[in-house]
Amino acid sequence: MAQYTRNPPLNPEDLLPDPLAQLLLWIDAAGASGMLEPTAMTLATASATxxxxxxxxxxxxxxxxxxxxxxxxxxxxxxxxAANPQAAATFWWDQLERQVRVEGLVQKLPRAISAAYFASRPRTSQLGAHTSRQSAVVDARDTLDSRLLAVTAHFEGQDIPLPDHWGGYGLLPSVIEFWQGRGGRFHDRLRYRRGDAGWHVDRLEP
Ligand SMILES: Cc1cc2nc3c(=O)[nH]c(=O)nc-3n(C[C@H](O)[C@H](O)[C@H](O)COP(=O)(O)O)c2cc1C
Structure with a gap:
């Protein structure tokens, strides 16, 4: 059983007043630790039911x-x-023995923001976004590969525009929890909740 002993105790005064700024610090630390995808987060959504x-x-x-x-x-x-804009996300950074949980409402980003991001992506990713209908059933990989060839030929020598069906979302947090592992499973948990007067921090039992 892994023991989480890498970190010193985590107290409210160790965290920035703005939990989003604190999240960015922990992501930077995860990147510096050599993790492949320090920005990876598990996003949970729920259907209308x-x-x-x-x-x-x-x-x-x-x-x-x-x-x-x-x-x-x-x-x-x-x-x-679209049916239910409530979502939750978690980050887990194994090497740092840290987790962050986020909950809130999701909305689409403005098209200009999505267009700027799309333009910054590698051409192969742009072509993939035009080619794939995400989550649809496809009969075989060959079908996708030949569709990709056709899309690649179509855009030959041109900039690739943002597809209408593709773009960003923003998750506006109402709750953000910072979890840091401690020995004996006696972990530290500090939860920010958005209130009228700004963020309120509570310590939660592990
Ligand atoms: C490390 C990693 C990063 C991923 N990043 C994204 C991403 O940024 N956007 C995305 O649509 N899918 C991403 N995916 C794929 C998703 O996990 C998922 O397969 C896809 O979004 C379809 O999900 P859906 O059918 O629930 O819409 C990523 C997967 C992994 C393992």
Missing amino acids: AAPSARVVLFKGLHEGQLTFYTDYRGRKAAEL
Whole structure:
């Protein structure tokens, strides 16, 4: 059984007053630790009948206090978010023995923000976004590969525009919890909740 002993105790005065700034610090620390995907977060959504589903997406920075991520607006998570904008996300950084949990409402990002991000992506990723209908059933990999060839030929020599069906979302947190492992499973948990007077921090039992 792994013992979490890497970190000193975590107290409210060790964290920044703004939990989003604190999240960025922990992501930077995870990156510095050599993790492959320090921005990977598990995003949970729920259907209109409250059946949950979860998958990993990459956190792509903050926009007006929201955690952003990018995806196909026609996939399963998009359908669930359209029916129910409540979502939760977790980061887990094994090497740092730290977890962050986020809960809040999700909305689509402005098109200009998505367009700027799309333009920054590698061409192969741009072509993939035009080619794939995320979460749809496909009969075989060959079908996708030949569709990708056709899309690649179509855009030969041109800039690739942001597809109508693709873009970003922002998760506006109402709750953010910082968890740090301690020995004997006696971990530290500090939870920020958004109130009228700003963020309120509580310590939670492990
Ligand atoms: C490390 C990692 C990063 C991923 N990043 C993204 C991402 O940023 N956006 C995305 O749409 N899917 C991403 N995926 C794929 C998703 O986990 C998922 O397969 C996909 O979004 C379809 O989910 P859905 O059918 O629930 O909509 C990533 C997967 C992994 C393992």
